[in-house]
Amino acid sequence: MSDLEALALKLEARGYRVTPSRRAVIASVLQQQGHFTVDDLLHRCRGAGRATVFRTVRLLTELGVVCRVLLDDGSLHYRLSPRAHHHHHLVCSGCGSVRDLDDCAVTDLVRELSNASGYEIEGHWLEFYGRCAECRQAVAVTG
Ligand SMILES: [Zn+2]
Ligand SMILES: [Zn+2]
Ligand SMILES: [Zn+2]
Numbered sequence: 001m002s003d004l005e006a007l008a009l010k011l012e013a014r015g016y017r018v019t020p021s022r023r024a025v026i027a028s029v030l031q032q033q034g035h036f037t038v039d040d041l042l043h044r045c046r047g048a049g050r051a052t053v054f055r056t057v058r059l060l061t062e063l064g065v066v067c068r069v070l071l072d073d074g075s076l077h078y079r080l081s082p083r084a085h086h087h088h089h090l091v092c093s094g095c096g097s098v099r100d101l102d103d104c105a106v107t108d109l110v111r112e113l114s115n116a117s118g119y120e121i122e123g124h125w126l127e128f129y130g131r132c133a134e135c136r137q138a139v140a141v142t143g
Helices: 001-012 021-033 039-045 050-063 107-117 133-142
Strands: 067-068 077-080 091-093 099-102 127-130
Touching: 001 021, 001 039, 001 050, 021 039, 021 050, 039 050, 077 127, 091 107
Parallel strands: 091 127
Antiparallel strands: 067 077, 091 099
């Protein structure tokens, strides 16, 4: 069974109809290298409207197939992720590569903040921006 078929079955098991345009969006997501935007998918899936692309990407995010990355220019990107659980990213401002971090490193902070503020904290967003090892090396070589 292809990844596409496996995902279609997963969505159907959760009660979502996998229409031909949703299927096209999923296929396009599976072909992406690196990170991508909803607009990138819109260009590739001519038959699918913006609402369908948004909704399908959100479903894939909920399934843990795709994660959201906020780049340092403020734009929201998505990427195929092997990590289904909540995590953060290292984003290179030189080459644009993104690395998934294994775990959330701020669970203690969230607990303290909740205790101190009385908030029930339901989520947070934290990305790390910088230059990856390859980009740092390239700078060192070329001066
Ligand atoms: Zn880099
Ligand atoms: Zn990720
Ligand atoms: Zn976290």
